[in-house]
Amino acid sequence: MSILVLPGDGIGPEVTAQAVKALRSVAANGPQFEMAEAAIGDAGLHQAGDPLPEATLEAARRADAILFGAAGTYESDLLPPEKRGGHGLLRLRKALDLFANFRPVYAFPELIGASTLRREVIEGVDLVVLRELTGDIYFGTPRGVERDASGQRIGTNTMRYTEGEIRRVAHAGFRAARQRRHKLCSVDKANVLETMALWREVVTEVGRDYPDVELTHLYVDAASMHLIRRPRDFDVIVTGNIFGDILSDAAAMLTGSIGMLPSASLGEGGRGLYEPVHGSAPDIAGQDKANPLASILSAAMMLRHSLGQEEAARAVEAAVREVLAEGYRTPDIMEPGARSVGTEAMGDAVAAAIQRQRR
Numbered sequence: 001m002s003i004l005v006l007p008g009d010g011i012g013p014e015v016t017a018q019a020v021k022a023l024r025s026v027a028a029n030g031p032q033f034e035m036a037e038a039a040i041g042d043a044g045l046h047q048a049g050d051p052l053p054e055a056t057l058e059a060a061r062r063a064d065a066i067l068f069g070a071a072g073t074y075e076s077d078l079l080p081p082e083k084r085g086g087h088g089l090l091r092l093r094k095a096l097d098l099f100a101n102f103r104p105v106y107a108f109p110e111l112i113g114a115s116t117l118r119r120e121v122i123e124g125v126d127l128v129v130l131r132e133l134t135g136d137i138y139f140g141t142p143r144g145v146e147r148d149a150s151g152q153r154i155g156t157n158t159m160r161y162t163e164g165e166i167r168r169v170a171h172a173g174f175r176a177a178r179q180r181r182h183k184l185c186s187v188d189k190a191n192v193l194e195t196m197a198l199w200r201e202v203v204t205e206v207g208r209d210y211p212d213v214e215l216t217h218l219y220v221d222a223a224s225m226h227l228i229r230r231p232r233d234f235d236v237i238v239t240g241n242i243f244g245d246i247l248s249d250a251a252a253m254l255t256g257s258i259g260m261l262p263s264a265s266l267g268e269g270g271r272g273l274y275e276p277v278h279g280s281a282p283d284i285a286g287q288d289k290a291n292p293l294a295s296i297l298s299a300a301m302m303l304r305h306s307l308g309q310e311e312a313a314r315a316v317e318a319a320v321r322e323v324l325a326e327g328y329r330t331p332d333i334m335e336p337g338a339r340s341v342g343t344e345a346m347g348d349a350v351a352a353a354i355q356r357q358r359r
């Protein structure tokens with residue numbers, strides 16, 4: 001089994017190193033992995049002049065699974081796309097046609113006290129945001145900044161979805177709901193945007209094949225309110241690229257921190273890209289402060305979905321619960337009386353707990 005590791009920028013390399021530690025701990029008495037590393041993001045720009053170097057894309061195509069950290073910095077964010085670290089990630093997802101990004105939002109009972117939200121709202125939260133990942137306003141054309149006849153600058157991006165793109169992610173949403181509590185909520189802005197009216201129509205059509213799944217629809221503005229007000233009512237949320245990007249960061253706070261949210265980006269084949277939901281966090285990079293659990297939980301999703309190692313995936317997840325129950329906390333999830341640890345020490349604690357789980 002081959003894993004390509006793409007640490008990227010900022011806290012990307014710090015958290016990814018802890019996920020690699022967890023995988024090595026799994027491999028100590030279980031499946032063997034071949035791990036290789038390649039550059040992406042600003043790191044790719046520095047190394048090869050491209051946020052997605054050709055060698056990285058080739059290696060990604062060959063790997064069984066890809067573990068990604070974070071790409072981009074505030075400095076490169078405002079440059080043209082070809083010089084923008086984060087663009088490397090967008091291109092990778094597109095090149096591998098990884099259109100279904102599953103972002104589980106699970107409120108660990110051990111972390112209820114770490115959240116800024118009320119216990120009665122977040123206790124029992126267990127939902128998945130399924131974000132479409134290769135279409136929408138992030139990829140639609142025309143795009144760019146140009147000048148009109150008067151010399152004024154005009155910025156354009158285009159929200160665009162084909163029927164086929166909506167259909168395939170809708171199927172993925174219904175299938176996911178079938179594995180869970182049989183509820184799918186489709187989030188759109190069909191009252192204003194034609195693209196989203198098509199989204200609602202196609203999701204409704206696909207829903208006829210899944211009579212056992214309860215389909216509901218919400219507009220994205222109301223959905224963001226309901227997500228915070230009554231998060232337990234949600235099972236699977238399927239939505240477009242930009243709405244999913246925003247809603248999942250908001251939903252992260254139901255778990256205590258964005259440092260707790262893993263994700264799996266999947267296509268039609270078995271190969272997946274496993275990526276924490278957070279970014280490169282320049283404000284805490286290089287300070288041993290980042291929470292590595294989102295990355296470690298992404299590695300667990302990788303073991304499950306791309307490498308066929310369900311038992312190992314469960315061991316990693318159980319190890320995370322164990323260290324949380326023991327009171328290990330990075331600063332983002334710190335609470336009074338807990339054991340304050342840095343990124344490295346959290347990774348060590350999880351790796352040791354994996355050993356205990358697999359004994």
Ligand SMILES: NC(=O)C1=CN([C@@H]2O[C@H](COP(=O)(O)OP(=O)(O)OC[C@H]3O[C@@H](n4cnc5c(N)ncnc54)[C@H](O)[C@@H]3O)[C@@H](O)[C@H]2O)C=CC1
Nearest residue numbers: 070071072073074086259278279280281283284290291332
């Ligand atoms: N998947 C990716 O590669 C993503 C890349 N980005 C890029 O990352 C850079 C920073 O973007 P931001 O908007 O600030 O989002 P961000 O997710 O990097 O950070 C937002 C806030 O959450 C905190 N945070 C993030 N991850 C954390 C972790 N594991 N542990 C503890 N705290 C954590 C940060 O310290 C910051 O205060 C930008 O260049 C952006 O383009 C942003 C989002 C996703």
Ligand SMILES: CC(C)CC(=O)C(=O)O
Nearest residue numbers: 086087089090245277279
């Ligand atoms: C490059 C960005 C679109 C990354 C991001 O915010 C995300 O994937 O959540």
Ligand SMILES: [Mg+2]
Nearest residue numbers: 245246249277
């Ligand atoms: Mg995001």
